[in-house]
Structures are given as structure tokens and as C-alpha cells.
Amino acid sequence: MAEITVGKYLFERLRQVNCNTIFGLPGDFNLSLLDKIYEVEGMRWAGNANELNAAYAADGYARIKGMACLITTFGVGELSALNGIAGSYAEHVGVLHVVGCPSTSSQAKQLLLHHTLGNGDFTVFHRMSANISETTAMVTDLAAAPSEIDRCIRTTYITQRTVYLGLPANIVDLMVPAKLLDTPIDLSLKPNDADAEKEVVDTVLELISEAKTPIILADACASRHNVKPELKDLINATQFPSFVTPMGKGAIDEQHPRFGGVYVGTLSDPEVKDVVENADLILSVGALLSDFNTGSFSYSYKTKNVVEFHSDHIKIRNASFPGVQMKFALQKLLSQIKPVVANYKPLPVPARKPANAEVADSTILKQEWLWNELGNFLQEGDVVLTETGTSAFGINQAHFPTDAYGISQVLWGSIGFSVGCCLGAAFAAEEISKTKRVILFVGDGSLQLTVQEISTMIRWGLTPYLFVLNNDGYTIEKLIHGPTAQYNNIQPWKHQKILETFGSTDGQSIEVRTTGEWKKLAACPNFNKNDKIRLIEVFLPEMDAPSNLVAQAKLTEAINAKQ
The missing domain is CATH 3.40.50.1220 (TPP-binding domain)
Incomplete structure (x- = not known):
């Protein structure tokens, strides 16, 4: 084949850098581009519930695979994704954000199209994204399309930052030489001076x-x-x-x-x-x-x-x-x-914290015990995700096995991030090994922001462990300010019905309330098999939290109150 479309060229290049799952949502300005995914062997379209979740998922995938691609539509779609994109930019995560844009002729005529601000300015959203992107490109010249695509992929991969690539709807169907694919994108770092x-x-x-x-x-x-x-x-x-x-x-x-x-x-x-x-x-x-x-x-x-x-x-x-x-x-x-x-005498390192003291199996679960116990459940190679909140602080107490990988959005700290991120990580883990486990810890409050992405997990037969920490609301916020304030409360959900509601036929929903129930579950051979999606609702006291979070909350409240 002497020529291929610009759209197919993009996905062939992504496949060459081992980026095989594409995240995002369809919109009329990107539909023709999405058609090309199915023309490239080994590529799949995740199809997310909304653009923000898709951005979170791309972040999770990129942390495991090296880079990810998110596709949204012009205006309404791309702006919905920008919180997630900003988080990836801040935390050095390589996400290529491809935006399907109105045709070049529509832009040239400044037509009053839907998804615009009604003022004929088609560059405003591109300019917004430029502030949270390592580089950007708006492809309007067919001759430059392949080199711009290559440049954007290379920059995403090398810098581990977000990159914006705008593709007008008419450009993606135009033809470029297929032989360009024979020369791989150079992903090597330039030598230091x-x-x-x-x-x-x-x-x-x-x-x-x-x-x-x-x-x-x-x-x-x-x-x-x-x-x-x-x-x-x-x-x-x-x-x-x-x-x-x-x-x-x-x-x-x-x-x-x-x-x-x-x-x-x-x-x-x-x-x-x-x-x-x-x-x-x-x-x-x-x-x-x-x-x-x-x-x-x-x-x-x-x-x-x-x-x-x-x-x-x-x-x-x-x-x-x-x-x-x-x-x-x-x-x-x-x-x-x-x-x-050669003459250095190794100094001793701090001793590993002792295991939890023996308690009766009927003892109500508390955070300090849970996080100290978690290392006994984790396995070599696990991907462990923790939400901004109690779990992000508690995980510091857990001792990881070899080759375990932790994901926690400590810098950007967008509540709800971890559920979408878990989806992307689960896609990436599946591509690496069917036995690689992905384990999420998310609070009942954070879950309510992005719960829809559990539907996408079920759609694709992904098998993460979803530990929902039910402590009756935003405990981290209550510790910082407003412990009894109405704004830190949430509507209680029936978490045991979530998998069924989203269409799962073989998922497992479990409740855990005591130390004995936790130990029995964690030791169960069948539970440890990575063969189905599981939602484990872990009941914890409302104001219970890891000791380091309690201390951090006091520091944060003091800093927020400073003049």
C-alpha cells in the first residue's frame, strides 16, 4: 500500500510505541478519525463514560506503559478532559491529547458552528491547553502531518508530559506516504553535554x-x-x-x-x-x-x-x-x-515496623491496623492505586513486595482520579500479563465522582480489586475543616449493588467489617486469583484515619489559615 490516511498513520505510530488502547469519547468532529482505529491490528478503543474519566484512565495507562493517547472532540469534549490533563502534566505523565476539530474550510470561514463560543475563534481551546502541554500542534498542512504526529508522540514519550494534537475532520482522511512508517520514531534521549x-x-x-x-x-x-x-x-x-x-x-x-x-x-x-x-x-x-x-x-x-x-x-x-x-x-x-x-561501612537502616498485635477476630476494622496488614495481601508485581484521602496516606505504612507499583496523585490531588486511573492501569496490566493484579483503594466519597468507569471495566472484562472504604463521607476534608459540616457529607450508596447495576454477571461483591473477616478474605486462594472484577466494601469508623493523615490535616489547616 503506497499511501494511507493521516488517521491510520497516527494509530500505526501509536502501535509502534506500544500504545495499544485509546481512551476518550466519540463526537462528530472525531468520528472519522475513530474509524481508523479499527484498521490497525492490535489497537482498541476503550470508550469511556465521560471525558474527565477518560483523561484519568489515560493517565493510569501511561504510568504503566510509558505513554497513552486520549481522543476528544472539539470544545465540549476537550474542555471536559482538562482537569485530568492538568494532573498528568503536573505529575510528569505522558498523555497525548488528540482533539478532533472542525474542518479547515469551516475554520477559515469562521462559521458559527456548534461547540464553539459563537465568535468565530477556533483557536481559543488550543490556547487554553497550551498552558498545560509540553508542546502543541494544529495540523492544517497535509505535507507536515506525519512529521507533526511523530514530533508530538516523541515529545510525549521523552518528556513524560502532556501534548496537544489538533486534527481537523477533513485532514484525517487525506493520504500520506505509507513508507514513512518504515522509519521508527526516534525515542532516544539526546546525550548530555x-x-x-x-x-x-x-x-x-x-x-x-x-x-x-x-x-x-x-x-x-x-x-x-x-x-x-x-x-x-x-x-x-x-x-x-x-x-x-x-x-x-x-x-x-x-x-x-x-x-x-x-x-x-x-x-x-x-x-x-x-x-x-x-x-x-x-x-x-x-x-x-x-x-x-x-x-x-x-x-x-x-x-x-x-x-x-x-x-x-x-x-x-x-x-x-x-x-x-x-x-x-x-x-x-x-x-x-x-x-x-570501597571503604564505606554500611550503616544500619531503620527496622521494618512490627506486625500488628494479635486482636480478636471480632475487632472492628480501623485504618491503622488495615494499612499495617495490607502488605500480607499484596503480591509481587501488583499495581496499587490509592485515592486522594485516607488511603493515599495509609498506603505509606504498607510494605510493598518486589516489583509492586504504587499510583497516588499526591501532587495534583483530584478527588475521584483513582477510579478512572484504575481503568487505564487495568488495561495496561492486561496487555502486560493476564495475571498482573490491579488493586484500588478509594473512599466512598471519592467513588461518587467517577463511579461510571466501573461500567467500562465490566464492558471489557477487566478484573481489578475495588476496595471501597466506607467511612461515611469525606473524612480527609472533615479532618482538615468542618468535621460536622453538611458539605462534607454524602448520600449513602448501596455499594454491593454497583457491579450488578453496571451489568456484571460474574463479579464478586463482598463486605468486610472486622479484622477476622479481612484476614480470612486476604488468605483465601480463590480471592487471590485475578479472574474477575471484585468490589470489597470495607467498613471503617467515620473519623478514623491513619495517624500521619491526622497530623497532615492539622498542618494543612494551619497553612490554609495563614494570612
Whole structure:
């Protein structure tokens, strides 16, 4: 075939980068584009319940697969997705947002079309998205269409940020040379400037050689920007005590003997806080230092010897090295580090917290017990999602097995995110392995924002575990402000009817109220098989919360009240 349509070219390119599920909703300006999905073998259209959920789902898929594609229609569709897109941009998640636009002739004539503002301005929504996109493109020139598509895909993948691609309805049916597909998109990083990289590595090696109590601290971008292999090698080569932030859960193998726990400033376990804050050198990999990720900015390092490795720059103490990428800098550092750490005497890491004390099986479930117990249920390779709220804080207490991956939108913190994200993660996990489990923890309040996406899970036969924490409303908000305020309450739902309502014929709905019921369920071999969708309603006291959330809520309320 000498020529293919622009639409088919887009989906062939996405298939080449292993982006096989497309999220979004149909609209009259993107229908012709959606037709082309079915022309490319191995591609599927998820078909979401609304655009916001679709954006959340694309985020979850991208965190597992490396990038995702979301397709919406002009105006009404794209604007509905922007909250999710902003979250992906903020948290370094590569989502390509493709918007089906009115034809080039309609735009040129400034026709008073539906989905416009009625003023003839067809660029306004593109301009809105430009503020939360790494780059944008509006394809109006057929000759440039393939190169613009390639540029947008490459930028999404390389920068792990959102990218906006506008495709007018008439353009997607026009023909371009098929042979262009024979040359893969170059997804490699450009090498660092040799001199700047050498200065970084030499300086870091010197700091390491002088350090007596160094530590490694991994954050979200270690996972997003694919330096987990280098991070693992760095821990093995140095044997430095190693920690993660809440957003960094999963960046380090928590079964590694040098893993010391989760550091959240003043909210950390005292032993963790002591080791991290008394270190004389901190190698920080992929930091995203938001308030909830740092215990409201309560990091209290005693040293100024902090090296920050980022995707597009390195910072050493007060010196910044723009353009020096951590991937290559870490690789070069690793090639020279062994003789420098040869005489290092490994310091002890904080001991793992003891298991829950034995309690009667009839004991009512509480958050502190639940999160300390969760590690016994988790399996190697699990994807664990936690909603903004009690679960996002409680998960810090759970000890992950090897190769478990944590997803929690700690920075953007959009309530309801996790349900849509769970859908995308479940699609991605299924494409990797049919046995890979996806486990969601969401509060009863957050669930009400995005519950429709459970319907999409059922439609596709996906098999996530949906743990709904029923604590009668927005507990995190009640802890911050208004514990008895009506605005923090919700209408109670019959959660046990949700799977049936959305059409599931083989899903499993379960209630758990006591420690004994939890332990029995978690130990059940059939329950642990990843063979059906399950909704587990976990009943918890209304104002019960993980201890670190109670402390964080007080900090947040104090900051919000400052003049």
C-alpha cells in the first residue's frame, strides 16, 4: 500500500510505541478519525463514560506503559478532559491529547458552528491547553502531518508530559506516504553535554568520597523517567540507606535489605526521620516536592550537601546544571563509583515496623491496623492505586513486595482520579500479563465522582480489586475543616449493588467489617486469583484515619489559615 490516511498513520505510530488502547469519547468532529482505529491490528478503543474519566484512565495507562493517547472532540469534549490533563502534566505523565476539530474550510470561514463560543475563534481551546502541554500542534498542512504526529508522540514519550494534537475532520482522511512508517520514531534521549556531565559526576563523586552518613531518597520522577534500573544499581553499588517519598512508592524494591522506609518530613516514623535528616549527603532522585509529599514542606535536612537528579537538570547544593539529564548522569556515575565507595561501612537502616498485635477476630476494622496488614495481601508485581484521602496516606505504612507499583496523585490531588486511573492501569496490566493484579483503594466519597468507569471495566472484562472504604463521607476534608459540616457529607450508596447495576454477571461483591473477616478474605486462594472484577466494601469508623493523615490535616489547616 503506497499511501494511507493521516488517521491510520497516527494509530500505526501509536502501535509502534506500544500504545495499544485509546481512551476518550466519540463526537462528530472525531468520528472519522475513530474509524481508523479499527484498521490497525492490535489497537482498541476503550470508550469511556465521560471525558474527565477518560483523561484519568489515560493517565493510569501511561504510568504503566510509558505513554497513552486520549481522543476528544472539539470544545465540549476537550474542555471536559482538562482537569485530568492538568494532573498528568503536573505529575510528569505522558498523555497525548488528540482533539478532533472542525474542518479547515469551516475554520477559515469562521462559521458559527456548534461547540464553539459563537465568535468565530477556533483557536481559543488550543490556547487554553497550551498552558498545560509540553508542546502543541494544529495540523492544517497535509505535507507536515506525519512529521507533526511523530514530533508530538516523541515529545510525549521523552518528556513524560502532556501534548496537544489538533486534527481537523477533513485532514484525517487525506493520504500520506505509507513508507514513512518504515522509519521508527526516534525515542532516544539526546546525550548530555560532555563537559557539564563530567563536572556533575566529578562533583558528586567527591561529595560521596567525603560522606560518612549518605542516603538515597527516591521520588516520583524516578519511575516516570525510567531510571529505576539505575537507581537499583546505585543502591547495590553504594549500599547507602535508601528511602522513598509517598509519590515515590514503588521506585525502590521495598524488600531490598537497604530499603529504610518512607520519608515525609515531620510525618515520618521517628527512626526514618532521624536517619534522613542527619545524613551528611542526600542523593535525591526524581524529586517532586509538593506539600503532601513532604509533610507540608517539613523536610529538615541538617546538611546542605544535597544532589538533586532530575529528568532535565541536576542541582548540586546551590549550583544548577540545566540540560544534564539524570539517566545518563547516573549511568556515568555508576561506571566510576565502585572505588569511591570501597571503604564505606554500611550503616544500619531503620527496622521494618512490627506486625500488628494479635486482636480478636471480632475487632472492628480501623485504618491503622488495615494499612499495617495490607502488605500480607499484596503480591509481587501488583499495581496499587490509592485515592486522594485516607488511603493515599495509609498506603505509606504498607510494605510493598518486589516489583509492586504504587499510583497516588499526591501532587495534583483530584478527588475521584483513582477510579478512572484504575481503568487505564487495568488495561495496561492486561496487555502486560493476564495475571498482573490491579488493586484500588478509594473512599466512598471519592467513588461518587467517577463511579461510571466501573461500567467500562465490566464492558471489557477487566478484573481489578475495588476496595471501597466506607467511612461515611469525606473524612480527609472533615479532618482538615468542618468535621460536622453538611458539605462534607454524602448520600449513602448501596455499594454491593454497583457491579450488578453496571451489568456484571460474574463479579464478586463482598463486605468486610472486622479484622477476622479481612484476614480470612486476604488468605483465601480463590480471592487471590485475578479472574474477575471484585468490589470489597470495607467498613471503617467515620473519623478514623491513619495517624500521619491526622497530623497532615492539622498542618494543612494551619497553612490554609495563614494570612
